[in-house]
Amino acid sequence: MLVLDTSAILSGKFFGSNIATSPKVIEEIKPKGHSWRLLEYMKSVGMEIVEPPEEAIKIVERAAEKTGDLANLSQTDIEVLALAYYLKATLLTDDYSMQNVARELSIKYKSIIEEGIKEKFYWIFKCKSCGKVFEKFHKICPICGGKIKRIKKD
Structure with a gap:
């Protein structure tokens, strides 16, 4: 399973049907336009919209504080990371802070357009x-x- 952040949806790429995202990502996509239509299509072919449990959110926040990335993450970023952690899924994001926290938590991640981080930073x-x-x-x-x-x- 793949967990998509907002940038993954905005990239305009289709990632198949075994995908999930958080409610906060849906809120960030503006109605109308190409990204909205792609989002609607993804939902129609089975994209799951899942709220991560509070415990997973707390685990992500602790890890982000440990790496020093917490101030760079939005609540949406934290929720998406928590969802990938909870579902034991691969995170799709170009956000380096999200990738760094994912690495700290041993969450698999893939970049969409950017190269992605090669090592974990504190x-x-x-x-x-x-x-x-x-x-x-x-x-x-x-x-x-x-x-x-x-x-x-x-």
């Missing part, structure tokens, strides 16, 4: 002003109020 967060390093994401530095940037952990 991220830390560093203030551009004072240089303070944080393991967890902050929108602004709690020390000096400066901007925070994400950097690869050595």
Whole structure:
């Protein structure tokens, strides 16, 4: 089974009938247009729309926090990852943060257009002003109020 994120549907490609996605992905596709028609066709040939269990969502959130990707994931991304985890399916996405978390959770993934990640990354967060390093994401530095940037952990 394949679990599709929004970009997979927007790619305009058809992935067969053994596919699933989350309700939040459906909400992101605008009615009318090519992507909507393709989505409607996918649903007509058996695409499942499944809400992942809360426990799977929590597992994904913990893994995303561990890798440092949580701030880069939308609620839709988290739900799609949780669905792939729950169904033990292959995730279709070009989103590198989603691929990184998938790798952390041993979820198989495939890219649609982009090459995809080759290795798992862990991220830390560093203030551009004072240089303070944080393991967890902050929108602004709690020390000096400066901007925070994400950097690869050595």
